[in-house]
Amino acid sequence: AVCPSCKAYTAKKTWQEAGKVCPRCNYHERLSGRERIAVLTDKDSFKEFNSEIGVNDPLRFKDASGTYADKAKAAVAKTGAGEAVITGTAKISKIDVVLAVMDFKFLGGSLGSGTGERILLATEKAIELKRPLIIVSASGGARMHEGIVSLMQMAKTCAAIARLKKAGLPYISILTDPTTGGVSASYAMIGDLNIAEPKALIGFAGRRVIEQTIKQKLLDDFQTAEYTLSHGFIDHIVPRKELKAFVAKTLRYAGF
Numbered sequence: 001a002v003c004p005s006c007k008a009y010t011a012k013k014t015w016q017e018a019g020k021v022c023p024r025c026n027y028h029e030r031l032s033g034r035e036r037i038a039v040l041t042d043k044d045s046f047k048e049f050n051s052e053i054g055v056n057d058p059l060r061f062k063d064a065s066g067t068y069a070d071k072a073k074a075a076v077a078k079t080g081a082g083e084a085v086i087t088g089t090a091k092i093s094k095i096d097v098v099l100a101v102m103d104f105k106f107l108g109g110s111l112g113s114g115t116g117e118r119i120l121l122a123t124e125k126a127i128e129l130k131r132p133l134i135i136v137s138a139s140g141g142a143r144m145h146e147g148i149v150s151l152m153q154m155a156k157t158c159a160a161i162a163r164l165k166k167a168g169l170p171y172i173s174i175l176t177d178p179t180t181g182g183v184s185a186s187y188a189m190i191g192d193l194n195i196a197e198p199k200a201l202i203g204f205a206g207r208r209v210i211e212q213t214i215k216q217k218l219l220d221d222f223q224t225a226e227y228t229l230s231h232g233f234i235d236h237i238v239p240r241k242e243l244k245a246f247v248a249k250t251l252r253y254a255g256f
Contacts, residue, residue, distance in 0.1 A: 001015035003022040003024065003027050004027065004029065005022060005025050005027035006022060006024055006025035008022060008023075008024040008025065010022065010023060010024075018241070019241060021240050026198060026199075027199070028176075028198055028199065028200070028240055030104055030176070032103055033079070033081060033086045033101045033102065033103030033106075034080075034086070034103075036103075036136055037086065037090070037101055039240065039243070040090075040092060040101075040136070040243060040244050041090040041092055041099065042090070042092065042094065046088050046090040046099065047088050047089050047090070048086060048087065049087060049121075049125065050087055050117075050118050050121050052082070053082065053083060053114050053118050054072075054082040055072040055112060056112070056113045056146065057069050057072070057145070057146075058113070058147075059145065059146065059149075061145040061147075068145040068146075071107065071145075075105075075106045075107045076106075079103055079106045081103055082114070083106065083112070083115050083118055084102055084107060084108075084110055084111070084114075084139070084143075085100050085101065085102045085109075085115050085119060086100070086101050087099065087100045087101075087119070087121070087125075088122075089131070092244060092247055092251070093244065093245070093248035095248055095256050096131050097126075097131055097132050097251070098123075098125050098129065098131050098132070098133050098134070099133075099136075100118065100133070100134070100135045100136070101135075101136040102115075102136060102138045102139055102183075104139065104140070107143065108141075109137075109138045110139060110140055110141060110150075111141065111143055111150060111153050111154070111182050111186075112145070112146050112150050112153070113146055113150065113152075113153060115153065116150075116154075116157055117153075119157045119187065120157060120160045123157070123160035123161055123163070126164055126169055127163060127164055127167045130167075130169065131169070132169060132171070132172065132251055132256055133161075133164055133170070133171045134172050135171070135172075135173055135174070135188070136176060137175050137176065137179040138176045138177065139178070139179055139181065139182075139183035139184075139188075140180055141180050141181015141182045141183060141184075142154065142182030151182065153182075153186075154185060154186035154187075155186075157187040158186050158187055158190060161187055161190060170192045170250075170251070170254050170256075171191050172191055172193050172195065172247060172250065173187070173188050173190070173191030173194045173195070174196070174247075175188055175194065175195070175196040175225070175234065176196070176197050176200050177197065177199070177200040177201050178200065178201035178203075179196075179200065179201070179202050180201065180204060180205075184203060184204055185204055194233070194234040194235050194236075195235060195236045195237070195238050195243075195246070196225035196228065196229070196234050196236075196237050197237070198239055199224055199226070200225040201223055202223060202224070202228045202233070202234070203222075203223035203228075207222065
């Protein structure tokens with residue numbers, strides 16, 4: 001495998017064993033939802049639920065590149081998932097959790113009504129089972145194809161997480177590359193602990209949009225996890241190989 005960042009060559013087996021992290025420059029390649037679950041959870045402990053909840057097309061949306069329905073079908077075929085988030089119960093270092101993992105390959109990990117519904121039900125499952133909730137975000141933001149229905153998911157998911165917190169259960173938010181738009185403006189940033197992978201892109205509007213609006217050049221590290229941490233928006237940056245142990249240690253500290 002050739003590192004997209006420093007162009008160093010690494011044997012494919014070594015690259016996979018390192019969790020797709022470059023041993024030379026520490027570049028973290030994006031993972032699919034299933035790959036992320038394998039990195040984070042105990043072997044064979046993940047049990048998916050609500051996989052039948054899929055994409056809704058309330059506006060019968062269509063643009064110059066085709067219909068939303070066709071794009072959704074292509075995304076399902078490409079990822080093997082019915083929506084941009086995979087939810088289920090799992091064990092992390094033998095600790096029972098409820099897990100929701102977003103997949104950027106599914107329509108840019110965008111937040112649609114199906115995504116929001118899966119996250120809502122995962123949160124309710126955590127309350128029912130009295131387990132911590134872990135959400136791994138990777139998203140370009142709200143799914144424009146569903147209009148206001150998509151934007152409504154921001155409030156819906158946050159309301160569910162408020163109920164989780166009222167029940168005294170922890171929510172750890174893991175921000176990966178990229179976490180932007182409506183997801184960064186809702187559930188991704190309201191964890192009891194917000195942690196990110198190194199160099200992950202975290203922000204709301206895109207860099208180009210901001211530069212054109214304020215008519216200024218932004219810093220090179222703007223919207224990186226490191227910049228976000230230095231400005232107090234996240235709590236910690238954790239390298240991928242340490243992520244599972246860090247989450248487990250945090251949950252044990254919280255009494256699980």
